[in-house]
Amino acid sequence: MSQNAKDIAVLIGSLRKDSINRKAALALAGLAPPSLRLDLIEIGHLPFYNQELDGEPAQTPASYSDFRRRLARADGVIFATPEYNRSYPAVLKNAIDIGTRPYGKSIWSGKPAGVVSVSLGALGAFGANQQLRQLLANVNMRVLQQPEIYLAGADKLFDADGNVTVDSTRDLLRGFVDAFAAWTQPAAIAA
Ligand code: FNR
Secondary structure (H helix, E strand, O other): OOOOOEEEEEEEOOOOOOOHHHHHHHHHHHHOOOOEEEEEEOOOOOOOOOHHHHOOOOOOOHHHHHHHHHHHOOOEEEEEEOOEOOEOOHHHHHHHHHHOOOOOOOOOOOOEEEEEEEOOOOOOOHHHHHHHHHHHHHOOOEEOOOOOEEEOOHHHOEOOOOOEOOHHHHHHHHHHHHHHHHHOOHHHHHO
């Protein structure tokens, strides 16, 4: 990893200790080229967004401020999401909502973003992936379009320690993180 590596925050839409999304996120971190440093950011402790907390007088929780500061300095964000009832989980929506406020101070706008969806099921959390992309367009993130990653039957793709056990999956994830590295370069951002 180079000293000038881009700082990429990874948000995971599952709070499960044995989450396969977490395993996929860790695998991405391990496969990332030296130009990227992936850092998993926890979101499960963030209270449900309540607009009053950012009102007058402000009673902004320290957890919101810490999260906003951390994400504000990130050069990009990768989301790893499971599918809950054909959408992405509430914990991810909550974190994204928190990052959009106070009004006019969104931490997301203009940042490169990537989406990976991971499911036990056969559809690879396609619904969650697509709905999340719709939300990210609204918060004005620059979402990497290709390669799309829908990991289906994903409980069979990682061992207990989170290592990828299938070569084609490893190649897919490496291709994604390489494309994301190119996506964070100034030429791609200016395009
Ligand atoms: C699920 N799961 C699920 N899977 C899917 O492919 N499509 C779906 O719509 C749903 N819906 C759903 C709802 C709820 C409330 C739960 C808890 C689960 C199953 C899901 O893919 C599975 O639990 C994954 O293991 C979740 O990802 P993590 O936690 O392993 O990262």
